Amino acid sequence: MTTRDRRVRLRFTVSVVVLVAITLVTMDARDVGVLESVKASLGNVLTGADGGLGAFTSPFRNAWHGMGEYDQLKEENARLQEELARKENESRDEALASKQLAELAELSKVTLLADFDRVTARRTAGTNSNWDSNTLYIDAGRRDGVTEGMPVVNADGLIGTVEQAYEGRSQVRLITEVDLRFSVRIVEINLLGVGHGAGDADRPWIVDSAVDLDAPVTLGQQVVTSGVADSKFPADIPVGAISRIQPDDAQNLTRLDVDLAVDFDSIEFVHVIAWTPDGPRPQPGAGADASTSNGDDAGGADTGGDGPTTTGRGPADPFDPGDSQVGVDPGASTTIATASSSTTVAGAGTGGG
Amino acid sequence: MSWAARGRYTLVLVSAIILQLGVFSDIRIGGVHPDITLLVAIVAGLVAGPRRGAVIGFWAGLLIDPVLTTTPFGMTALVWALVGLGAGLAEESINSHTSLGLSLFVLGGSAAGSLAYAVVGELFGAQTFASSNVGRIIGLISATNALLALPAIAIVEWAEEDRSNITH
Numbered sequence: 001m002t003t004r005d006r007r008v009r010l011r012f013t014v015s016v017v018v019l020v021a022i023t024l025v026t027m028d029a030r031d032v033g034v035l036e037s038v039k040a041s042l043g044n045v046l047t048g049a050d051g052g053l054g055a056f057t058s059p060f061r062n063a064w065h066g067m068g069e070y071d072q073l074k075e076e077n078a079r080l081q082e083e084l085a086r087k088e089n090e091s092r093d094e095a096l097a098s099k100q101l102a103e104l105a106e107l108s109k110v111t112l113l114a115d116f117d118r119v120t121a122r123r124t125a126g127t128n129s130n131w132d133s134n135t136l137y138i139d140a141g142r143r144d145g146v147t148e149g150m151p152v153v154n155a156d157g158l159i160g161t162v163e164q165a166y167e168g169r170s171q172v173r174l175i176t177e178v179d180l181r182f183s184v185r186i187v188e189i190n191l192l193g194v195g196h197g198a199g200d201a202d203r204p205w206i207v208d209s210a211v212d213l214d215a216p217v218t219l220g221q222q223v224v225t226s227g228v229a230d231s232k233f234p235a236d237i238p239v240g241a242i243s244r245i246q247p248d249d250a251q252n253l254t255r256l257d258v259d260l261a262v263d264f265d266s267i268e269f270v271h272v273i274a275w276t277p278d279g280p281r282p283q284p285g286a287g288a289d290a291s292t293s294n295g296d297d298a299g300g301a302d303t304g305g306d307g308p309t310t311t312g313r314g315p316a317d318p319f320d321p322g323d324s325q326v327g328v329d330p331g332a333s334t335t336i337a338t339a340s341s342s343t344t345v346a347g348a349g350t351g352g353g
Numbered sequence: 354m355s356w357a358a359r360g361r362y363t364l365v366l367v368s369a370i371i372l373q374l375g376v377f378s379d380i381r382i383g384g385v386h387p388d389i390t391l392l393v394a395i396v397a398g399l400v401a402g403p404r405r406g407a408v409i410g411f412w413a414g415l416l417i418d419p420v421l422t423t424t425p426f427g428m429t430a431l432v433w434a435l436v437g438l439g440a441g442l443a444e445e446s447i448n449s450h451t452s453l454g455l456s457l458f459v460l461g462g463s464a465a466g467s468l469a470y471a472v473v474g475e476l477f478g479a480q481t482f483a484s485s486n487v488g489r490i491i492g493l494i495s496a497t498n499a500l501l502a503l504p505a506i507a508i509v510e511w512a513e514e515d516r517s518n519i520t521h
Contacts (some may be wrong), residue, residue: 010407025426029424131479
């Protein structure tokens with residue numbers, strides 16, 4: 001074959017390959033149904049938490065983690081044992097407090113976060129792309145009752161929201177995502193604001209709307225989800241603490257940096273709360289009996305411990321960016337966080353999890 | 354290409370995807386994992402020339418695309434095909450192949466490929482620059498791929514039926 005023939009073949013091959021790739025990109029952009037199905041099926045086969053791939057490769061991954069994190073795990077184990085002993089001592093007081101809180105909620109007709117069922121799930125292999133630090137996968141999906149829009153939390157606070165629920169796994173969009181804006185409340189001064197992530201868990205979360213220049217914000221104040229009408233999240237899930245205050249004279253606003261409550265590098269287990277922005281609200285006291293608390297404080301269980309905070313779903317919040325498709329529920333009651341919950345472990349009936 | 358060679362390349366690609374998703378995606382150094390689909394594209398171009406590099410790069414990208422949810426389906430295939438092509442064209446200007454030289458070639462190719470991926474991703478709205486530490490990611494992908502270069506070359510040479518461009 002001559003050099004000229006080789007060049008012609010090369011050009012032809014490259015043209016075909018590039019053309020096919022661009023066609024696929026275009027079809028994907030237009031959400032062509034067949035392509036979406038193929039993508040979902042292949043994704044399930046390749047990354048399904050209950051698939052054979054994970055079982056086949058887990059010894060290698062475990063060996064790697066064992067080598068790299070042995071000392072850390074030893075320290076963590078010792079710390080956890082100490083913490084467990086302390087928690088056991090506190091459990092009696094907490095059970096009493098939970099019971100009193102449930103009674104109070106019943107009397108004041110507020111909805112506890114614990115009234116929502118939750119699914120406990122394990123983080124599977126993180127994002128498959130080095131270029132996407134705002135996604136993680138969990139081993140709970142539609143068969144466990146998980147649907148798109150449900151909040152994902154752990155004991156420290158808010159992690160993100162379920163972006164895509166598959167049969168046995170879900171894709172979670174982290175609150176570190178730049179485009180995921182939602183309203184929050186600064187607990188100490190009961191002030192609403194709107195913020196978003198900075199694209200990376202190493203960077204602070206940013207509140208850049210709705211906080212006036214003269215707002216009495218100080219470093220260390222706690223930031224929680226607002227739970228106002230049409231919000232993407234229920235109320236009082238911890239987001240973080242204010243770490244920096246920057247006045248923006250041009251816009252007459254104060255920009256706040258918030259150190260995230262959750263350590264995104266060490267997430268292992270999460271809770272998916274059976275709450276969606278446009279879903280039905282449970283009646284007060286309809287969920288798990290608070291007196292049967294299992295001590296699980298995920299999802300904003302500890303919001304300061306200074307009594308019930310009613311942020312409510314009353315009037316629609318003009319600052320809230322997530323309100324375009326969701327109507328206000330006039331009958332919705334207010335929401336407060338608490339420690340108890342009805343918990344389902346993902347895959348409990350299927351051998352997964 | 355013979356059917357036997359096609360079969361061997363299929364085996365190489367499927368193994369690479371399984372290793373990438375099952376092992377390497379969880380082995381993170383500084384928060385970054387090796388990208389062996391990119392490595393396969395570069396090494397295919399290096400060992401078998403630009404045409405084979407483009408085709409193998411395309412398939413490597415296409416197989417990994419379904420699990421990359423923030424970039425459009427087909428984008429990785431497009432970029433890896435061009436990376437394989439570029440690696441093959443660049444190899445034509447190389448006269449000698451030492452182990453160090455080959456590793457450095459893969460290092461440079463991985464850096465260029467990762468940067469190209471980030472740029473194209475940004476063009477497609479994937480916020481690759483906004484949401485990540487670009488320099489660290491490119492550096493670590495390149496370094497880990499360079500470490501894996503020689504075994505990868507041996508594997509692709511096996512798939513290529515000893516018709517390698519590399520002189521030992």
